[in-house]
Amino acid sequence: MADTSSSTVELDGTADLASVMRDGRRTINYDPPHLNPVPSRQYYFYLMLPAIIILACITIYPFFWLIYMSLHKVDIGGAGDVWNDFKNWTRLTRDSKFQDGWWLLLKYSAMCMFMEVGLGVLLAVILNNSRAEKILVTIFLMPMMMAPVIAGLVWYYLYNGTFGWYHWLLESAGILGETSILGGTSTAMIGIVIVDVWQWTPLITLITLAGLKRVPRDQLEANMVDGAGPVRNFFQISLPNLYPFLLIAILLRFMDNFRFIDAILVLTGGGPANSTKILPTYLFDVSFQFFKLGRGAAIALTLLVVTIILGLILVRVFDSPASKTGQTQAGN
Amino acid sequence: MASVKLSNVWKMYGQTEAVRDLNLTCADGEFLCVLGPSGCGKSSTLRMLAGLEHISAGDIYFGDKRVNDLPPKDRDIAMVFENYALYPHKTVYENIANSLRLRRMDKALIDQKVKKAAAMLEIEPLLDRRPAELSGGQKQRTAIGRAIVREPQLFLFDEPIAHLDAKLRAHMRGELKIMQRDLGTTMIYVTHDQLEALSMADHVAVMHEGVLQQFGTPHEIYSQPVNEWVAGFIGEPPMNFVDCEMVEEGGSLCLTHPHFTQVLTEAQAAIVRAKDPAGQRQVRLGVRPDEIAVLAEALDEGIKARVLVTEPLGGDMLVDLALGDSKLLAKTKPDFAGQRGDECSLTFDRNRWHVFDRASGLAYF
Amino acid sequence: MASSDVVQYRSPARRLVEILTVVFLAVYLVWTVLPLFIMFVSSFKDLLEAFKLPPTGDWAGAWVFFDFTPTVQHYVDLFADNNFGTYLANSIIASLGSALISVVFGAMAAYSLSRIEFRGKRDLFFWIISTRMAPVVAVMVPLYAIFRGAGLVGTLPGLILAYTTFNLPFAIWILKGFFDNVPYAIEEAAMCDGCTRFQAFREILPLVAPGIGAFLVLCVLFAWNDFLFASIIGSGGAKTLPVATKELVQPQNIQWGKIMAAGVVTTAPMMFLGLLIRRYLVTGLTMGAVRE
Numbered sequence: 001m002a003d004t005s006s007s008t009v010e011l012d013g014t015a016d017l018a019s020v021m022r023d024g025r026r027t028i029n030y031d032p033p034h035l036n037p038v039p040s041r042q043y044y045f046y047l048m049l050p051a052i053i054i055l056a057c058i059t060i061y062p063f064f065w066l067i068y069m070s071l072h073k074v075d076i077g078g079a080g081d082v083w084n085d086f087k088n089w090t091r092l093t094r095d096s097k098f099q100d101g102w103w104l105l106l107k108y109s110a111m112c113m114f115m116e117v118g119l120g121v122l123l124a125v126i127l128n129n130s131r132a133e134k135i136l137v138t139i140f141l142m143p144m145m146m147a148p149v150i151a152g153l154v155w156y157y158l159y160n161g162t163f164g165w166y167h168w169l170l171e172s173a174g175i176l177g178e179t180s181i182l183g184g185t186s187t188a189m190i191g192i193v194i195v196d197v198w199q200w201t202p203l204i205t206l207i208t209l210a211g212l213k214r215v216p217r218d219q220l221e222a223n224m225v226d227g228a229g230p231v232r233n234f235f236q237i238s239l240p241n242l243y244p245f246l247l248i249a250i251l252l253r254f255m256d257n258f259r260f261i262d263a264i265l266v267l268t269g270g271g272p273a274n275s276t277k278i279l280p281t282y283l284f285d286v287s288f289q290f291f292k293l294g295r296g297a298a299i300a301l302t303l304l305v306v307t308i309i310l311g312l313i314l315v316r317v318f319d320s321p322a323s324k325t326g327q328t329q330a331g332n
Numbered sequence: 333m334a335s336v337k338l339s340n341v342w343k344m345y346g347q348t349e350a351v352r353d354l355n356l357t358c359a360d361g362e363f364l365c366v367l368g369p370s371g372c373g374k375s376s377t378l379r380m381l382a383g384l385e386h387i388s389a390g391d392i393y394f395g396d397k398r399v400n401d402l403p404p405k406d407r408d409i410a411m412v413f414e415n416y417a418l419y420p421h422k423t424v425y426e427n428i429a430n431s432l433r434l435r436r437m438d439k440a441l442i443d444q445k446v447k448k449a450a451a452m453l454e455i456e457p458l459l460d461r462r463p464a465e466l467s468g469g470q471k472q473r474t475a476i477g478r479a480i481v482r483e484p485q486l487f488l489f490d491e492p493i494a495h496l497d498a499k500l501r502a503h504m505r506g507e508l509k510i511m512q513r514d515l516g517t518t519m520i521y522v523t524h525d526q527l528e529a530l531s532m533a534d535h536v537a538v539m540h541e542g543v544l545q546q547f548g549t550p551h552e553i554y555s556q557p558v559n560e561w562v563a564g565f566i567g568e569p570p571m572n573f574v575d576c577e578m579v580e581e582g583g584s585l586c587l588t589h590p591h592f593t594q595v596l597t598e599a600q601a602a603i604v605r606a607k608d609p610a611g612q613r614q615v616r617l618g619v620r621p622d623e624i625a626v627l628a629e630a631l632d633e634g635i636k637a638r639v640l641v642t643e644p645l646g647g648d649m650l651v652d653l654a655l656g657d658s659k660l661l662a663k664t665k666p667d668f669a670g671q672r673g674d675e676c677s678l679t680f681d682r683n684r685w686h687v688f689d690r691a692s693g694l695a696y697f
Numbered sequence: 698m699a700s701s702d703v704v705q706y707r708s709p710a711r712r713l714v715e716i717l718t719v720v721f722l723a724v725y726l727v728w729t730v731l732p733l734f735i736m737f738v739s740s741f742k743d744l745l746e747a748f749k750l751p752p753t754g755d756w757a758g759a760w761v762f763f764d765f766t767p768t769v770q771h772y773v774d775l776f777a778d779n780n781f782g783t784y785l786a787n788s789i790i791a792s793l794g795s796a797l798i799s800v801v802f803g804a805m806a807a808y809s810l811s812r813i814e815f816r817g818k819r820d821l822f823f824w825i826i827s828t829r830m831a832p833v834v835a836v837m838v839p840l841y842a843i844f845r846g847a848g849l850v851g852t853l854p855g856l857i858l859a860y861t862t863f864n865l866p867f868a869i870w871i872l873k874g875f876f877d878n879v880p881y882a883i884e885e886a887a888m889c890d891g892c893t894r895f896q897a898f899r900e901i902l903p904l905v906a907p908g909i910g911a912f913l914v915l916c917v918l919f920a921w922n923d924f925l926f927a928s929i930i931g932s933g934g935a936k937t938l939p940v941a942t943k944e945l946v947q948p949q950n951i952q953w954g955k956i957m958a959a960g961v962v963t964t965a966p967m968m969f970l971g972l973l974i975r976r977y978l979v980t981g982l983t984m985g986a987v988r989e
Contacts, residue, residue, distance in 0.1 A: 019353075019543070024560030024693025028352040028543050032342045032389035036400060039386050043894065044809040051806035051869060054798075058862045059828040062839035069839060123725060126718045136722065138975065140729050144982070145971035147922035147939045150960045153946065154736045157953055163748040165735060165762070172754045198732065206979045210987045230705065248986045258832045262924040266943060280834045287838050288929055300835035311830040315823055317986075384885050404888040411889045417882035421903045431890035478890070 066304075069297035081294075088298040098299060101279035108189065108278050109257040112196045113250055119197065120204025121246070125234070127205065128212045137209070140202040148199065152263030155195045156182070159267075185275040188268050192276055195263050200256070204249045211245030212238060244317065251314045258307050279303060334395040334485045334518060335360045336381065341390035343376045343542075350376040352542040354390070358520060358535070363512050365533035366522045369565070373542040374522045375414075375490055381520060382411050382488050394486065410479035411488040415495070416471045418463040418478075424450075425459040428477045449481040452511070469500045476508075480515065487512070487519040494525070505531050526566055530554060538562050555684070560693040563618050563686055569650065571618045572660045575690065578604070578613040587617055587687070591656045592635040597682055604687070604696050615696070618686040624662035625679045626651055628670040634677025639670040653678070733964075740958035741767040747953040771958035779955075781962065784941040788963075790853055791927075791937060792920035795860035800913045803868025804905075808898065810869070811876035822870075826984070829866035833925045836862060841929055851933030859930045860920040867919070867984065868912060874985040875908040911977035914970050921967055938963040 019028050070088050072081040092098050123140075127133045143151065158166035161180035170176040181191040215238045223237050261280045264270070270277035270285065277285075283303065287296030336358040343351035351373040358364040366374040379385040381392060383404035392399050399407055410431075418427050425446055432442045450456045453473040463471055472492060479487060493504045509532045512519050523529055529536045530550040538545045538553060546558045557563035563571050576587040578596075585601040587594045594617075596604070604613075630636055637660065640652040649668050653660040653676070662678065670676050687696045705711070739747050746765040751758025775781040810818070840859060841850065849855030879901050887897040927937040936944075942959040945952065971978065980988050 021559065021692040021694055024564070024688065025540055025562075026543050026545050026559060027541070030353075032340070032353065035342075035344075035389045036387055039401075041813060044813045047805040048809040051802040051865060054802060054861060055825065055828060055865055058840070058858060059824075059831075059836075062836065062843055065839035065843055066835075069842060074842065122721075126721060130718070130722065132722075136726070138972065139726065141971060141975070141978065142733060142968055143729060145918065145968045146733075146964045147924060147967070149922075149924035149939045149943055150963050151732075153942065153956060154732050154960060156946075157739070157957070158732060158735065163750050163953075165750070168750050168753065172756065198728070202729075203982055207983055207987050210979055245987060248983060252983060252986075255830050259830070260925075261834065262939075265924075266946075280832055283834045283838075284925075287834070287841075293838060293842060296838045300832075300838045303832050303835045307830055307832055307835075308827055311827045312823070314830070315826060382885075382889060384888070403893070404885075405891040405893060409889060411886070413882050413886060415880065415882060417880060417886040419883060419886075419900065430887075434891040434896070478886075482890075 063304075066297050066300060069294055070301055072294050074293040074297070084294070088294045091295060092298055092302075097274065097277065097282055098279070100274065101277060101282040101299075104189075104276065105258070105278040105280070108193065108276075109254055111189070111193045112200075112257055113253060115193065115197045116201045116204050116253060117246065117250060120201045120249070121208050121242075123201070123205045124208035124212060125238075128209060133209075137202075137206070140205065143199045144202055146199065148260055148262035149266055151195060151199050152266030155191075155198070155263070156267050159191060182268050183272060185273050188272060188276050192264050192267050195267065196257070199263075200253060203253070207245050207249040208242060211242045215241045247317050248314070251310060251317065255307060255310055255314070258303065258310075335362075336364075336486060336518060336520065337393040338377070338381075339391045339393065341377070341380065341392060342388045343373065343380060343385065344388040350542055351380070354539075354542075354544055356537055356544065356547065358518060361516050361518055363509070363519045363521065363532060363534045365529035365536045366520065366539060367524070367526060367529040367536050368539035368545075369524055371541070372539040374524075374539050377539075378411075378488050378490050378520060378522045381486075382409055383407050407486075408484050409486045409488055410482045410484040412472075412475045412479050412490065412492040414491045416463070416475040416492075418471060418474055420463050423460050423462055424455060424466070424474050424477075427463070427474055428481050431478065431482050445481050446477075449477045452480070453477050468496050469504075472496060472504070476511075480511070483515075483517075485518065487517055487521075489519065489521040491523055492521075493528070494523070501525075501528075508532060526568065530566075538565065540565070556695070556697075557686065558695055560616065560618070560688045560695070563688070563695065567620055569621050569661050569663070571620050571686075572624070574617045574619070574655070574658055574660070576615055576617050578615045578687070587615070589617075589656075591637075594680060594682070596687075600682075600687070600697055607696060608689075614690040616688045616690045617680075618688060619660075619680050620684070621650065621661045621663040623681040623684045624660065625681070626653070626662045626664050626668060626670070627677050627679075628668060628674065629677070630675040631677045634679055637676055637678055639672055639674045639676055641672055642668065642670065651676075735762075736957045736960050736964075738762070739954060740771055740961050741765070741769065742954045743768055743770065744952060744954060747957075771952075771955040772962070774955060775959055775962065779941070779945070779959075781938070781941065781959070784936050784938050785962070787853065787856075787931070787935055788921055788937040788939075791856045791860060791931070791935065792917045794853070794857040795864050795920050796913050796916035798857065798861055799864035799868040799916050800872075800909060803865055804872050804909055807869050807872035808876050811873050812881065825866045826870050829863055829870065829984070833863075833923075837925060837929055844930055850930055851935055853931075853935045856927060856931040856935045856937070859926040860923065864916040864919060868916060871912050871981065871985045872905070872909065874980075875905045879904050908977065911974040912981060914974045915977065915981040918967050918970055921963075 019026050021027070069081070071083065071086065073084045073087070074081050127136060130136065155166075158164045159180050159182050161167055161178065161183060164180065167176065167180050170181065171178070176187070179187075181187045219237050219241075220233055223233050228236060258280060261278070261284060264276060264278065264281055265284065268276045270281045279299070280303065283296055283299045286292050286299060336356075338354050338356040341351060341354040342349065354373075354377060356364075366377055368374045376385060380387050383399070383402060387400050394407065419430065422430065428446045428449060429442050432445060446459075447456070450459055453476060455470060455473045455477065458466065458470055458474070463474070466474065472495075475492065489508075493501050493508075496504060505528055508521075512532075521528075521533065530553070533550055535547065536550055536553045537547045540561060546553060546562045548556070553562065554566055557566060560573070564573070574589060576589045579586055579588055584598075585596040585604060587596065627634060635655070637653040637655045640654050640659070643650040643652070644666055647666065649664050649666045651662045651664055651668060651670065653662060655678075660678075688694065689696065742765045749761050749764070751761055810822070837859075840862070844850045844855050844859070849858065883901055883904075884897040887900040888894070892900060921937075922939065923937075924939045924943065927935070927940045928943070931937060931940065938959070942956060942963055945956045945959055974981075
């Protein structure tokens, strides 16, 4: 052992005078006389800077432009923007297409969601018990890789009343008459929903599958010992554990229904008789068909506000511990 | 090689003070353990030594050189991390060689040094594997190899064997101590495990809530704890504490308790009187389980207690005892015959017991 | 522990369920693949063959689908007459350009965000991700006005910048998750080994490289598949494949074989890329919320 005197602790210096015994141990309840200068962390901020600048230029700046535009009569020709006393906004209250647009958007999203979640979860449960899971999932992924506009074109071809194979199938089966599914005001919405379901159900399936893999096996087994069969096991254990995953899936799809209208533009363009003119489609028409950019800006702002609220909810779900671990559910 | 000195070092994270006014020195070539429960500031101390954390206040010296503002690479230290922090994409060989390559050392020399370190740690057959293919013990050896191949002036070990299983840990304690003696490099070793600290270190610094409690040789820490907290923290099973009064009786100092009266030795009485001449004192008696002798029969002169339960441990036996309202734990030979509920008598080892001031917790002896 | 590993017992009901699931999977397989299959096959049919259809109710007549002489004429025409070579180049430049910008700057920002804490970090983060969630049409209204003023409409740099509006926040968000998974201790170990801060960063790059590569591909995929930005911001000088394909649809004389061929040209590379990064797909498509 080394010589004791070579190492000493200065417990008898000035510092020790101020130390106090509490609960049988030494404590210090004074502050250091002076602090060392804190080293710079600017290094990190410089790394962040380019991305922040680019993002600011392409998001914040346009956002204020959007507000500015919504308050003016915007003229692309260069005649200058004219203040128009909130006319863009007041018109919205009388604009039935705007209000219908919201309604149709909600209806469209709800229909897509209902079918995709139902089908997607069923598919996930079946795939989870299937030996061919890997290869089947890979095949089912394929529609998602397709540009939505191409998917729209392909389905437009399939739906066609005179030479579309799917129309022929539906007509031969007696489900549809002469008019194509996109031609009738009552069926067109179903037509575009089917395309969305075809393309995006696999996403719900993928997310659900990832969730099912995380259902704690010990919970399932404990429930079986308690007397549950596979069906009860699913509803009592798997499903509660899946909720956070489903919530993420639903919110993601919901926002994508707001974000993308590529397929609808090709399939119906909002018709017939505006029966599929969901809000983003209407916004597209107003802004880029009629070039009423001021009014478009007002509509765009309403759409943005709603998506930001949805986004806030989504981020909260992302952050919640439930999305990382399954909560333990009682057996019976 | 260098000595290390921490002078009035503080570490603050926002409002939280992780290390408070720490003064510590470690001589050249010494093995210093920083021991304390989790959250005591021992890891922060080590990270400040490594240069991974900014020193909020105070100074750190390696030899005579103040190193506060030096980045890790210029401090000539090597560190072994709690979770080993091996490069997952590099082989064991590359992991060990990395620091030498960064110094642009000659290839043949690197090879020679890596092989030597690997031989010393007995991981030669593993050199081509990646960390994911290694067991915990092998990863830990690789991490140590990465540190020793550098031949730094100071080793910093952050709970390097905490995640190994008990058997391997016991084995590694011996190996690490041998390694440090062979290399002769100054080593600062952080742990929460007193067994590691007591068995390996030349000196132990005991910390709690950012404050240094005691600094001394393992023997001093164990046999002369400076306060009640250290006394309770060191030793397994922990020390028994019994509240007593200390009174003058016929020229000697006595500890009185409803169930016993014990007389201090002359030397102990002299210490107490010198420190604190007042008459009556509220104190706490501390006796380690192996400093209590238990007899299975109730003798007149002994302290009478009742057996609550016995716990045979093979080579020893632990006896849980009730002394009035307080419970005591004693360590005896395995042939102790007492049964649950039996009366028995105890004797405390007067030369090894400790007495603390009940108000401050400071030890008289 | 996969829930599918839980022991299962045989029973007649179970047998029935097994049969039903096989049937369901078969139907779903057909439902998924059939549109792709029809697209692929039709792209080899000439003008008239693409319109051939049996009479309603004539189930046996369905074989006429296969009654054609395969021709690659449409593919040849696309590149010879319809300038698809240019559009293909535009698509590649625009999507790769925006993906590179996004991933390089995104990785830098993501690394910083992963390694330091500061006040307002959550708000900054929400701002970043909300730009990604914004409806494309809504974003495009002001972007169009600004880009028009700056002369960026109809140019490839304009399109690259437009794609960056959704790719950059995506890259930051996802890559932060990757850097979060690399223990900081490895960088610290590197610094103790003698690395500077920057060398330590380089030391961990190989650990995130596969992820960064995968998300470069995913950024390419998102940009490639975009239609709205390309049709408005890119209209004129920077036409991409999806827009060019859409423009083949004329009021008169629709050449379905050619459109399907264009669809195959646009889709096939993305399906290949999608399979390539299959492992990262769920993470990418759920913005990092779900990991497989």
